[in-house]
Amino acid sequence: MALTAQDVASLAKLARIELTDAELDVLAPQLDVILESVARVSEVAAQDIPPSSHALPLTNVFREDELRPCLPRDVVLAGAPAAEQMRFRVPRILEEEA
């Protein structure tokens, strides 16, 4: 299953990256190599092997439900490019034209 330039164009749109037609033609075969490489894992990742998230047998790691001091809000917001009403201000992405 080879990745087409059109596939890369839709991915680029989702990722909000502007790519020229020439770049699409270069990137499609390169991304295809990566996908083929990742697909090799399916040779060993069979149905009878349970998926694992990480190497340690840890489950439900909770702390006591108690109040703790947290970072002061103005200190945290000082690192934001924009803040409003004591919140992070970000560019609108929903409800915009496709």
Place this chain on the structure above:
Amino acid sequence: MTLRQPAAEIILQSAADLASKIKSGELSAVEVARAHLDRIAEIDGEIHAFLYVDGERALATAARVDAKIAAGDEVGPLAGVPLALKDILTYAGAPTTCGSKILEGWLPPYDATVTRRLLDHDLVILGKTNLDEFAMGSSTENSAYGPTRNPWDTSRIPGGSGGGSAAAVAAFEAPLAIGTDTGGSIRQPAAVTGTVGVKPTYGGSSRYGLVALASSLDQPGPCARTVLDAALLHQVIAGHDPCDSTSIDQPVPDVVSAARSADVSGMKIGVVSELGGEGYAPGVEQRFHEGVELLASLGAEIVEVACPHFVYALPATT
């Protein structure tokens, strides 16, 4: 102030030696910090191991350590020893960029647990080291702030992603550094720069304050020029942290005693057959076999091990 020893003699010493001389008063933490800052000023234009150096803050920390020692206060085993921190761990008041323009100018409001432990153990942080952007790379050529060069031959790469930390240690700009390793970012730069680097067992050191590459694999760990120095640094940074849910809640094994005894007799050492053969530069595999022979001559039992799934390791981490 004037240096009691020529700076060159200071920077060539191991972290273990520097720590014991600082503790005994033979050297001050301030003159040790100054010698390394001078070294950075002298050669880092060429090496580019550092993205950020704060000499004033380092000297102020060093002065506090000297004052604690003079007052007879309890200090950590590496008190006063300078260190370079990979620029993917937070250090409040210093920028954390991860080698990316995306985070340019961001000042983190808190210390990573590893940073906190370094400071609590009286180490002196000189600055933040270069890396492939967000640790994605194996050569430190992919930093938005330009590449780091290998101190042994500046036409070559220092490995990556932690090429800055490895190069800082190899170039005697710092006796110790912190790296982070997901798929080789401490170990491979150590190999490429002739230094020592260890990826701790997953869960062995805290990821709190470490900007994630792949959070189920990332581990901060020590970079040094000797095995003992790496063990001493590991002992400082490792151990359970409630802020990291995958942290191991067990005592840290005594790796310092193991490094000091340096006894490998009776140890069983596996040599992975899949890691031999293809892809070695001439001489590298020969050196590896010399290492295996040395271990055997010191009484270690060498066992060849097959790990057929290793061929899937690269696709799996990708």
